[in-house]
Structures are given as C-alpha cells and as structure tokens.
Amino acid sequence: MIIGIDLGTTNSLCAVWRDGQAVMIPNALGHNLTPSVVGLDDNGDVLVGLPARDRLITHPHLTTALFKRYMGSDRVVQLGRQRFRPEELSALVLKSIKEDAERFLGETVTEAIITVPAYFSDAQRKATKIAGQLAGLKVERLLNEPTAAALAYGLNQSELESRFLVFDLGGGTFDVSILELFEGVMEVRASAGDNLLGGEDFVEALIDQFIEKVGKPAGLTDKKADAYLYQSLRKEGERVKRALSSSDRVEFTIEYQNQPLTWVVTEAEFTKIAEPLLKRLREPIERALRDARIRAHELNQIVLAGGATRKPIIKKLVAKMFGRLPAMHLNPDEVIAQGAAVQAGLKMRDAALDEIVMTDVCPYTLGVEISEQIAPGRYQAGFFLPIIERNSVVPVSREQTVSTVFDNQAAVMVRIYQGESRLIRDNIFLGELHVPVPPKPAGDVSVSIRFTYDVNGLLEAETTVDETGEKRQLLIEENPGVLKPEEVKQRLAELAKLKIHPREQLVNTAILARADRLYQQTRGEERLFIGHETARFQAALESQDQDLIQAAREELKTALDQVEGETWL
Structure with missing residues (x-):
C-alpha cells in the first residue's frame, strides 16, 4: 500500500487513494492534522503530535518544533539526554503517521509519496528521503508541494490546455510554481520560493511588535530569554493571528512577572506589520513569471495551498497581484496531502485515474x-x-x-x-x-x-x-549535512531503542498535557477549577474502568473548553 504524506513545518497529514478518490487518514486522536512536534514525556518515552505540542509551553526543554526548516543541515536538537537531527525528528513524525495509516487501513504500509517544497535544495530533498527510510518507509518519489496541490484540484483531468499558478504558503515555507497542461502532460514551467518564510513568521512579527509596544516598557526585551515565556508568546501570537481573520480588533495578552501585559492590535496595523513579509511573497511570484515567460493575465487559474493562505491579507495580496479571486474550494490544509494521494494512485495505476506525464524543473x-x-x-x-x-x-x-x-x-x-x-x-x-x-x-x-x-x-x-x-566523473549523491549510508544504519539502530509513548494511552495523555498547560497559564479560581477537574479525571484513570474514563475525559474536555475557548490545530 502506498500513502501520500504532507510532511509540514507546523502540521503533517496523510491521505490514501481509495475508491476513486483521495481519502484523508485521521490520527489516533481522530484529527486529520498531526502537529509536527516531537517531545519526551516524564518517563523519557517519545511523544508526537498534539500532546507534544501542548508540552512546548510546560516542558520546553523536552519538546521541539519547526525542525523541517533545518532539514539537510547538521543541526542537532537536545531533548533531555537525547540528541536528534532534523531527519530523525521528521522520521518520528512519519513513523507516527505510518502507524495511523496502518490502523485506519487495516494493512501494512510499505511505501509513501512525500511532498517537499518546490524550492527545497538537493540536500533538503535527500534528508527528507532519509527521514522516510528511518521511519520504515520506501520513498521512491518526492513530490513538489505545488504540483501536489495542482493534482488535488484535478487540474490534470482537464481536457483543455491550461496554465495555472500554485501559491503555497505553509507554516514555514513558501513556494510558487507555474504549471502548464497540454495533451496529457503536466509541465512545471518555473518554481521559486523562500524556504524561510511561512505563517510562523507572521506570528513572530506580531510578537516582535508586542514587545516593542508594551514589552520593553515593562522590562521584557528578549523574547527568547525564557523558554516558557517564548512558547506562551508564540501561542498567544498564533491565536491573535487567527482571530484577526474574522475580527477588526484583537487583544494580545500575556502574563509577565505576575502582571498582565495587553496590546490591542487592529487588522490595519497587522497589515502594516506584515508588509515586509508580503513583499517577500511578491518577489518569488515575479521571478517565477519571468522565468516561465508568462504574463499574469495569461494564467487560467490561481490555486491557493497551505494553511497560512486562510489569512485575508494573503487573499487580498493574491487578488491584487492577479486581478482575480484565487481558487480555494478545497481545504488548504489538506490539499497537498490529497495531491500526494493522487500521485500514489497514479503510481499504483488505479483505473479511476487517467495516465499523465509529469515533468519538473531543477529549482x-x-x-x-x-x-x-x-x-x-x-x-x-x-x-x-x-x-x-x-x-x-x-x-x-x-x-x-x-x-x-x-x-x-x-x-x-x-x-x-x-x-x-x-x-x-x-x-x-x-x-x-x-x-x-x-x-x-x-x-x-x-x-x-x-x-x-x-x-x-x-x-x-x-x-x-x-x-x-581524459575524462573524470563525479556523482553528487551526498551533501555536507546529509547522513551517509553507514550513518543511516547507525541512526536506525539508535531510533529502534527509543521507547514510543503507548498509543492506546495517547488520547488520555493529550488531554492531561492540555490540562497541565492551562493550569500553568491560569491563576486564581480558574486554576483551582482546572486542578479539581484534572484530579477527578486522574481518579477515573486509576479505576481502569474504560466507560468511567471516557465519561470523565469528556467532562474534563468540557471544563478545559470552558476556560480556554476555541482551540485549533
């Protein structure tokens, strides 16, 4: 069985081609999105996904995120006594997704189509393949994310010749690709992008402005001086960024030295803060159009992909540049994983899919x-x-x-x-x-x-x-910062020794991690309330009565929702 995986900076997803369509595969918690976060629990067992993300604030020394940005480098992350390279952290996410897929499909998964940013370098692509190998997956094909989005939109099924641009803004990377379809051939005409630009940077811009406006007068000058404070800032920045999609004014509030610091940010102010980032988005688009020798008005369609394209300022930027509204009838979070599933279906030669020739470019x-x-x-x-x-x-x-x-x-x-x-x-x-x-x-x-x-x-x-x-030849198969074959074998052996947090306990672990985070973030009556409800749930766990545990878990979830309000993946 071949599955399609969107290995993302912020979230990762998985889909399979089944019964003539791309089907999303939920994780052990029932969600389609698995946060690309890895951590260790209090016993040293590996946690992946939502429970790890909630521990970013409470246990920053044991948890890490955003490691996709360092793929292809020799950067090392220390979690407790363990040291991990980006490939290994990505492998742990991929392994978790593989297990989710096997549980959902009821059969062994041996191979995957993994998507990568079109602008990923040679080293980053090789590191992604190695991550798949470390996760126990055969990865014969890496699929560029914008091409995957085009496949998901069914553009490869069009009978007419067409040209389209895919605007893919994820959590940590930005890609733009211009594709042309003619006579059963989908050809990438040009790709451009920025591997260090994504939705996370809009959050960082909000944090920096918050510190400038209200942090510095209160003595808060370095956002990364304290790991707990930094993760609190990031979580609040993410909430504010999302809230500005539907509100004109949002309060950015955190507690610093037992005092609340509050800054009211408007949509107009956010647009001004984000202007340098919006300029960085425009430059690759203009470069891709130049390289493809295509004018904006000659494009038949503009396709949005990546969760960060939900922001109104992004939609406005695209509409302004191209003079039309982009296509966005598919879930931007899921579109790349769905495209990877389409490619998996093509590889399995599914009868529901017409054969298509795909060409790509050297980025x-x-x-x-x-x-x-x-x-x-x-x-x-x-x-x-x-x-x-x-x-x-x-x-x-x-x-x-x-x-x-x-x-x-x-x-x-x-x-x-x-x-x-x-x-x-x-x-x-x-x-x-x-x-x-x-x-x-x-x-x-x-x-x-x-x-x-x-x-x-x-x-x-x-x-x-x-x-x-006289002739001499050199095949560039390895890059500085990419593991050599003998090192891959060594890392495989080391990863095999790691204990993975029990899967059957994950749903309980996830809600306890959330409760612990909220307990540390609140004060007074709210803190006492969370502590009381958490204790009730832990008592139910001690009973080992599954019906009692499920009922108590739902009660705790309701209590946490009452305190925190809307949550997101």
Whole structure:
C-alpha cells in the first residue's frame, strides 16, 4: 500500500487513494492534522503530535518544533539526554503517521509519496528521503508541494490546455510554481520560493511588535530569554493571528512577572506589520513569471495551498497581484496531502485515474567556481559560472568550457555549487573534482564540464580535458549535512531503542498535557477549577474502568473548553 504524506513545518497529514478518490487518514486522536512536534514525556518515552505540542509551553526543554526548516543541515536538537537531527525528528513524525495509516487501513504500509517544497535544495530533498527510510518507509518519489496541490484540484483531468499558478504558503515555507497542461502532460514551467518564510513568521512579527509596544516598557526585551515565556508568546501570537481573520480588533495578552501585559492590535496595523513579509511573497511570484515567460493575465487559474493562505491579507495580496479571486474550494490544509494521494494512485495505476506525464524543473542554478581577470595578469577566484540554469526542465544536460589561468598549471580544481549568487561564498558547495592537465602556457589548455541532472535530483559532473581526451566523473549523491549510508544504519539502530509513548494511552495523555498547560497559564479560581477537574479525571484513570474514563475525559474536555475557548490545530 502506498500513502501520500504532507510532511509540514507546523502540521503533517496523510491521505490514501481509495475508491476513486483521495481519502484523508485521521490520527489516533481522530484529527486529520498531526502537529509536527516531537517531545519526551516524564518517563523519557517519545511523544508526537498534539500532546507534544501542548508540552512546548510546560516542558520546553523536552519538546521541539519547526525542525523541517533545518532539514539537510547538521543541526542537532537536545531533548533531555537525547540528541536528534532534523531527519530523525521528521522520521518520528512519519513513523507516527505510518502507524495511523496502518490502523485506519487495516494493512501494512510499505511505501509513501512525500511532498517537499518546490524550492527545497538537493540536500533538503535527500534528508527528507532519509527521514522516510528511518521511519520504515520506501520513498521512491518526492513530490513538489505545488504540483501536489495542482493534482488535488484535478487540474490534470482537464481536457483543455491550461496554465495555472500554485501559491503555497505553509507554516514555514513558501513556494510558487507555474504549471502548464497540454495533451496529457503536466509541465512545471518555473518554481521559486523562500524556504524561510511561512505563517510562523507572521506570528513572530506580531510578537516582535508586542514587545516593542508594551514589552520593553515593562522590562521584557528578549523574547527568547525564557523558554516558557517564548512558547506562551508564540501561542498567544498564533491565536491573535487567527482571530484577526474574522475580527477588526484583537487583544494580545500575556502574563509577565505576575502582571498582565495587553496590546490591542487592529487588522490595519497587522497589515502594516506584515508588509515586509508580503513583499517577500511578491518577489518569488515575479521571478517565477519571468522565468516561465508568462504574463499574469495569461494564467487560467490561481490555486491557493497551505494553511497560512486562510489569512485575508494573503487573499487580498493574491487578488491584487492577479486581478482575480484565487481558487480555494478545497481545504488548504489538506490539499497537498490529497495531491500526494493522487500521485500514489497514479503510481499504483488505479483505473479511476487517467495516465499523465509529469515533468519538473531543477529549482536552483548549478555551476562551478571560476577565476575572473581583475587586471592584466591578475585573477581573482570565487566567482560562479552557471552551467544548468534554474527552472531547466529535467532531465537536462548542459556543458561549459573553462581554461587554465596560469602558465604551466598542472591541474584544474572543479568545485561544484548550487545557488543564484555571483559569488560562490553565497551559494551551496556540493562537491569537487581534481582534474590533471598538461603544463602549458595560460589559456592553452581547456576543460569541458558537462552537468547532467536527472528526475531523481542526482547531479553527475563529467570533465573532459580537450588536449588529451581524459575524462573524470563525479556523482553528487551526498551533501555536507546529509547522513551517509553507514550513518543511516547507525541512526536506525539508535531510533529502534527509543521507547514510543503507548498509543492506546495517547488520547488520555493529550488531554492531561492540555490540562497541565492551562493550569500553568491560569491563576486564581480558574486554576483551582482546572486542578479539581484534572484530579477527578486522574481518579477515573486509576479505576481502569474504560466507560468511567471516557465519561470523565469528556467532562474534563468540557471544563478545559470552558476556560480556554476555541482551540485549533
């Protein structure tokens, strides 16, 4: 069985192609969204999802989130005595989702289509595949998120030629892709984006303004000085951001040094605060249109994906840029997972789906370092020579020729990078080839460099010394910051030793984590009320009577809803 997974920065989801449609798979708590949060409980067992998210405030030293942003890096997160890489944290989320799917489907899940931001780098894609491997999933295909959204909207079933733009703003990343459909072929014309821009940044902007307006006068200057305070700020910022979608004025309130700090923010003020972020959203859209050589009015449809597109300011931005309302009849939180399920159905050759050819692009420019002449006889290294330009349709093969710059030069060092900067120091190093050349006067020896980039995101570099015909090859399979095969085996063994919090207890653990968080966040009569209701529920747990436990759990949930009001995933 193949499932489709949207591995998100804030939330992750799963769907399956069944009975001719994409079906969302609920988790153990009955929700379609699983927060991409991992933590350890008081016994050191691993918690994933909602109970872990509620412990972000109460146990920040044992809980972590937003790790998708660090995929492909060697960043390490310390949780208690345990240390985790981003791939391992993502693997724990994927493993939880795999177990949810197996429980829902009643059969073993062996393979998954996992979605990634279109603008994910080579290293980030490889790290995502490794996360799937660590979770016990075969991941033959990574699907770009905007392409998944297009599949979910059924654009691949259209009989007419069409061009459309997918605007995908998630919790931590932003992608825009322009796709064209013709004669059963769905072709990505161009992709652009920002891997460090998402809904979470709008929350951070609100927090920063709150500190500027009322925090600093009260002595609150550093939002991250205290982990508990920072998570409280983030939770309140998220609530305010969501409330501004339906209200003109919302109070941003937290308690600091036993005193409430309150700031009233209006929708107009929020729009002004978010203007730098909105500008960052516009730039990739304009770049993608330029690269695709398509004007905005030539697009047949604008599609929104990602939970952050619910915000009115985002819808207004899109409507203003394109002069029309975007398509948003599908749930933006679920559309990418549904598209992944469609791709899974295509892979399983489901009869309900017409076969379609999909092409994609290389999202970054790939090239080599060269030296440029800055004065007669003087050269300076560190410049970037593009060989495969960004948004070239893959598979693709391109060639450039370089020459020696010094007399009697014995070798040419071909250093390979990806990125868009003129200087290699601002691009990402991928690998290098040492190419011996015959010693001759400067410029008399030339080396042809051919790059070949395939559909799996693997880059092969081949050099040919024109003077001798000698060839050298390098396959870029590993990147700095990405685990090597032997390291994957070691991490698999280490993850296997971890104790996972018992699944059958998860629903009770989740409500206790929420009760603990609210107890710490409230005072006075509200705190006493929560403490009393929690004690009643714990007494029911001690009885081991499942009917009594279920009734007590519902009573505690009602009590917590009474104190907290509306909650969200």
